Amino acid sequence: xxxxxxxxxxxxxxxxxxxxxxxxxxxxxxxxxxxxxxxxxxxxxxxxxxxxxxxxxxxxxxxxxxxxxxxxxxxxxxxxxxxxxxxxxxxxxxxxxxxxxxxxxxxxxxxxxxxxxxxxxxxxxxxxxxxxxxxxxxxxxxxxxxxxxxxxxxxxxxxxxxxxxxxxxxxxxxxxxxxxxxxxxxxxxxxxxxxxxxxxxxxxxxxxxxxxxxxxxxxxxxxxxxxxxxxxxxxxxxxxxxxxxxxxxxxxxxxxxxxxxxxxxxxxxxxxxxxxxxxxxxxxxxx
Amino acid sequence: xxxxxxxxxxxxxxxxxxxxxxxxxxxxxxxxxxxxxxxxxxxxxxxxxxxxxxxxxxxxxxxxxxxxxxxxxxxxxxxxxxxxxxxxxxxxxxxxxxxxxxxxxxxxxxxxxxxxxxxxxxxxxxxxxxxxxxxxxxxxxxxxxxxxxxxxxxxxxxxxxxxxxxxxxxxxxxxxxxxxxxxxxxxxxxxxxxxxxxxxxxxxxxxxxxxxxxxxxxxxxxxxxx
Numbered sequence: 001x002x003x004x005x006x007x008x009x010x011x012x013x014x015x016x017x018x019x020x021x022x023x024x025x026x027x028x029x030x031x032x033x034x035x036x037x038x039x040x041x042x043x044x045x046x047x048x049x050x051x052x053x054x055x056x057x058x059x060x061x062x063x064x065x066x067x068x069x070x071x072x073x074x075x076x077x078x079x080x081x082x083x084x085x086x087x088x089x090x091x092x093x094x095x096x097x098x099x100x101x102x103x104x105x106x107x108x109x110x111x112x113x114x115x116x117x118x119x120x121x122x123x124x125x126x127x128x129x130x131x132x133x134x135x136x137x138x139x140x141x142x143x144x145x146x147x148x149x150x151x152x153x154x155x156x157x158x159x160x161x162x163x164x165x166x167x168x169x170x171x172x173x174x175x176x177x178x179x180x181x182x183x184x185x186x187x188x189x190x191x192x193x194x195x196x197x198x199x200x201x202x203x204x205x206x207x208x209x210x211x212x213x214x215x216x217x218x219x220x221x222x223x224x225x226x227x228x229x230x231x232x233x234x235x236x237x238x239x240x241x242x243x244x245x246x247x248x249x250x251x252x253x254x255x256x257x258x259x260x261x262x263x264x265x266x267x268x269x270x271x272x273x274x275x276x277x278x279x280x281x282x283x284x285x286x287x
Numbered sequence: 288x289x290x291x292x293x294x295x296x297x298x299x300x301x302x303x304x305x306x307x308x309x310x311x312x313x314x315x316x317x318x319x320x321x322x323x324x325x326x327x328x329x330x331x332x333x334x335x336x337x338x339x340x341x342x343x344x345x346x347x348x349x350x351x352x353x354x355x356x357x358x359x360x361x362x363x364x365x366x367x368x369x370x371x372x373x374x375x376x377x378x379x380x381x382x383x384x385x386x387x388x389x390x391x392x393x394x395x396x397x398x399x400x401x402x403x404x405x406x407x408x409x410x411x412x413x414x415x416x417x418x419x420x421x422x423x424x425x426x427x428x429x430x431x432x433x434x435x436x437x438x439x440x441x442x443x444x445x446x447x448x449x450x451x452x453x454x455x456x457x458x459x460x461x462x463x464x465x466x467x468x469x470x471x472x473x474x475x476x477x478x479x480x481x482x483x484x485x486x487x488x489x490x491x492x493x494x495x496x497x498x499x500x501x502x503x504x505x506x507x508x509x510x511x512x513x
């Protein structure tokens with residue numbers, strides 16, 4: 001039996017951020033690679049963005065959350081919603097891609113991990129000896145098929161650019177797509193609201209990705225440059241750790257690693273990936 | 288007050304931040320959106336520095352746009368004993384200037400490879416990495432000779448601005464796919480810089496992990512148990 005040409009593939013049939021909208025001016029083009037396939041992104045003089053493969057075939061396009069989104073397959077769903085993106089008064093921050101020699105799934109998993117804060121983001125997002133991750137809740141929201149972690153609390157010396165001094169920060173994490181993670185955290189200048197910090201991961205190969213952080217914040221005190229620097233500082237602290245993780249691919253076989261209670265989000269994320277058949281960047285059987 | 292036009296991921300800007308931290312010189316930082324905003328190529332910034340490079344140090348009417356010049360000025364002005372810039376000793380001073388020049392080859396090789404790997408800047412990265420290894424071998428040979436003489440730093444027996452100029456792009460080179468494994472003398476020197484009082488980190492450069500003092504009670508218990 002021969003393989004059908006357009007076989008269903010969760011990695012191909014997904015939306016990915018592939019560039020910052022504002023950086024692509026009318027008449028401009030850039031080339032990149034998405035899930036192993038070269039693509040060409042250009043903005044027509046009229047303003048529309050066209051994404052095409054090397055054989056000339058057009059890919060679907062969306063422009064949302066500061067970025068150009070596309071797929072090399074045929075997504076059966078629209079791009080996920082981030083309602084806060086349209087909320088009045090938020091500063092929307094395009095942070096710019098950082099290239100990381102790691103599995104796209106490892107980049108997401110690291111973003112979901114709280115326990116590393118005191119060790120990797122020392123004196124900013126965490127500090128010794130306050131290293132305890134108190135129990136939190138994890139569930140898969142059936143309606144949207146998303147992983148959520150809620151009621152996460154952590155002591156942070158400088159949780160955000162707008163935070164002065166240490167505070168206990170409340171967090172929620174959301175995984176609306178296999179290579180997108182969104183975190184909601186206490187918003188120091190506006191209690192009751194959540195700051196939104198995301199990473200949109202563009203898989204280039206199974207062990208290489210461009211990570212596009214993006215934020216929607218309430219912050220009237222800091223310049224855009226200050227907000228970008230803060231987020232780049234945090235993400236670059238993660239980069240050297242990510243590039244040294246072993247094995248390179250994310251293990252989905254539960255026998256491979258022994259999780260602790262603090263890793264509940266990671267366990268749920270890995271199970272969810274496995275159920276969806278999202279194995280691009282994953283190691284499915286013990287090597 | 289000193290004003291530093293700064294980019295958090297710039298190894299060259301870090302040279303200025305590190306020097307000011309070690310010398311205890313207070314300054315005001317002005318963050319510049321180098322990436323992704325390209326703010327250093329905009330008219331306002333080009334008015335300040337027509338070369339469009341970071342960092343820039345401003346002190347009153349003085350505008351310095353070269354990191355070696357910035358280190359020279361900071362050490363000359365904020366280090367009364369004059370050990371960081373040994374202006375009174377021609378032989379030492381000349382060696383410092385020589386390593387300042389050498390530091391430019393590190394920026395052009397290891398620094399460029401890092402920008403390529405990190406933010407996808409176009410580059411012949413293999414040529415840059417090969418150039419970095421050539422520079423590292425030269426540095427390794429010199430630091431090995433220094434270590435034989437009991438010296439931990441680049442020039443004579445004290446840290447100078449030469450160490451601060453060469454440190455960042457060597458320390459950051461794993462970000463650009465250049466490992467330190469083959470350079471034991473360089474690794475020892477990186478640790479020596481990290482042990483300097485006032486040392487600060489930047490993303491990609493981690494401080495040495497503190498060895499915590501064991502509580503006296505624990506020691507006593509251990510002694511009893513032993």
